[in-house]
Amino acid sequence: MPNLKQMVMLASLFAVSAAFPVASAELAAQKSSERGVTVAAIPQDLSSNAKTWDFKIVLDTHSGDLSDDLLKTAVLLDGTGTQHVPVAWDGAAPGGHHREGVLRFKAVSPQPQAIELRIARPGESGPRSFRWQLR
Numbered sequence: 001m002p003n004l005k006q007m008v009m010l011a012s013l014f015a016v017s018a019a020f021p022v023a024s025a026e027l028a029a030q031k032s033s034e035r036g037v038t039v040a041a042i043p044q045d046l047s048s049n050a051k052t053w054d055f056k057i058v059l060d061t062h063s064g065d066l067s068d069d070l071l072k073t074a075v076l077l078d079g080t081g082t083q084h085v086p087v088a089w090d091g092a093a094p095g096g097h098h099r100e101g102v103l104r105f106k107a108v109s110p111q112p113q114a115i116e117l118r119i120a121r122p123g124e125s126g127p128r129s130f131r132w133q134l135r
Contacts, residue, residue, distance in 0.1 A: 032128040034121075037061045041117055041130040044102070048111045052087065052104045055117060059099045067094040073120040073127075076105045079112030111135070 027043040037059065044054035053076070059066045076084040084105050091101010108115070113135055118127040 027132050030130045030132075032130070034128070035124060036063055037066070037121065039119060039121070039128050041119075043132060046107075046111075046115070046132075046134060048107075048109070050107050053107050053115075054105075055103045057091070057099075057101060057103050057119075061097050064097075065095055066097065066099045068099075068119075068121060069094060070101075070103055070119065074103055075118050075127075076108070077116040077118065078108050079114050084108060 027046065029040055029042040031038055031040045033039075038061070040056075040058040040060075042056040042058075044056060046053050057070065059068065070089050071086050074086050076086075078084065086103050086105050088104040089101055090104065092099040111134055114131060114133050116132075117130040119130075120127040
């Protein structure tokens with residue numbers, strides 16, 4: 001049976017984890033494959049103390065060209081439906097069959113219960129949608 005000191009430590013750890021929700025390890029990578037192109041989105045640090053909310057983005061294809069301008073075609077939606085546009089793309093330039101980088105958004109405050117990352121691709125009927133529960 002845990003002693004009082006162990007119980008206090010466990011309660012403290014729980015309180016800290018509740019104050020800083022949503023570390024990247026908690027949010028799964030998501031993939032979408034359509035028309036020969038796979039798009040993967042991996043959330044990084046989406047905690048309430050992060051200055052930017054970052055998503056690692058990987059685009060792969062065996063044919064065609066990946067000329068997407070993610071600064072113009074991506075949007076982050078918060079729980080109220082407000083759209084947030086990216087502030088930076090740190091990664092491979094348009095073109096080629098494989099692109100990888102980090103898409104950055106200004107951190108959303110207050111932290112919503114859920115977010116949705118949408119990436120529109122040229123020639124596709126609708127945007128790719130990636131959704132995560134934050135709390």
